[in-house]
Amino acid sequence: MERCAVCGAEEFIPYVCRYCGRTHCVYHRLPENHECPNIRQARAPRQPIVMERRRTGTTLRLLQSPRMGMMPRRELVALITAWIVLGISFSTRYMFGGWFANPIAFLEVFLLTMLVIGTGFLGHELAHKFTAQRYGAWAEFRLWTIGAIMALVFAAIPPGTFVFAAPGAVYIASRSTYIGDAMDRKANGIISLTGPLVNMAAAGIFLLAYVGLSAAGIRAFVINGFNFLPWAIFINLWLGAFNMIPFFILDGQKVLTWNRAIWALITIPLWLATAAALVLQLS
Numbered sequence: 001m002e003r004c005a006v007c008g009a010e011e012f013i014p015y016v017c018r019y020c021g022r023t024h025c026v027y028h029r030l031p032e033n034h035e036c037p038n039i040r041q042a043r044a045p046r047q048p049i050v051m052e053r054r055r056t057g058t059t060l061r062l063l064q065s066p067r068m069g070m071m072p073r074r075e076l077v078a079l080i081t082a083w084i085v086l087g088i089s090f091s092t093r094y095m096f097g098g099w100f101a102n103p104i105a106f107l108e109v110f111l112l113t114m115l116v117i118g119t120g121f122l123g124h125e126l127a128h129k130f131t132a133q134r135y136g137a138w139a140e141f142r143l144w145t146i147g148a149i150m151a152l153v154f155a156a157i158p159p160g161t162f163v164f165a166a167p168g169a170v171y172i173a174s175r176s177t178y179i180g181d182a183m184d185r186k187a188n189g190i191i192s193l194t195g196p197l198v199n200m201a202a203a204g205i206f207l208l209a210y211v212g213l214s215a216a217g218i219r220a221f222v223i224n225g226f227n228f229l230p231w232a233i234f235i236n237l238w239l240g241a242f243n244m245i246p247f248f249i250l251d252g253q254k255v256l257t258w259n260r261a262i263w264a265l266i267t268i269p270l271w272l273a274t275a276a277a278l279v280l281q282l283s
Contacts, residue, residue, distance in 0.1 A: 006025075006034045007025060017031065020037055075140050078141055079122060085148045088110070088152065089154070091110040093159055116232045119199075119205075121165070124196070125195065127194040127195045129170045132191045135187045137172050137173060137191075138171075139171070144169070147168065150166075189255045189259060196240035197266075199239050200236070200237070200273075202232075206229055207233050227281075237274040244267040244270060246263065
């Protein structure tokens with residue numbers, strides 16, 4: 001585990017400055033925050049777009065990041081790598097079930113799994129990223145190499161049912177130069193809530209597809225006894241429900257800190273739906 005060159009904080013996913021080459025934490029990643037000796041090489045950021053809206057007599061300043069919607073190449077590579085790693089990890093268990101004898105069936109399951117991971121994991125993380133950018137924060141998905149390796153190692157252990165699904169995460173930090181007081185508890189809570197909401201929406205889409213096909217008597221996406229749609233519903237609901245646990249760095253803790261009523265309104269039905277989806281998958 002590496003440490004920040006400024007504060008010494010341990011970082012699972014460190015940020016390496018492209019100008020001085022030293023390792024920093026998320027709070028000291030910017031050249032001006034760690035007194036980078038090559039700060040002159042850093043491109044000066046453009047002025048932010050300031051948006052104002054009035055509520056209860058007060059003005060809330062929401063500043064839009066000038067790089068909103070843009071994704072560096074290293075971040076895109078990190079996202080694709082994490083996507084593939086999780087797709088392999090969630091599919092490996094079918095190798096131990098005699099699926100080597102039917103590689104076409106395994107390939108079909110792998111591609112369907114990639115679709116679920118795309119909506120579940122990537123959709124969740126990108127929702128955090130784009131919402132944070134909407135509030136003017138710096139947000140970037142960083143690949144955790146050790147976590148990606150652990151995911152593949154655990155998945156390779158028969159019967160391949162345990163998946164260590166932590167190949168990376170979106171790092172978010174306020175832009176002290178731009179953001180003013182925008183990153184309060186409410187903003188942080190909303191940013192955290194968007195990830196589980198995406199999972200709930202994806203689960204709802206898969207549920208509609210499952211109900212519609214079942215009503216029509218169509219057994220679609222059933223491969224060698226593997227029923228894809230109930231599994232897709234469960235994975236998305238489980239991912240959202242797990243992240244809404246009010247503990248440590250999980251989304252639920254930030255949402256609960258912002259608004260207890262909203263946390264309960266989302267979390268309790270989500271947990272119940274996850275339990276129901278598990279029963280559906282096992283049936």
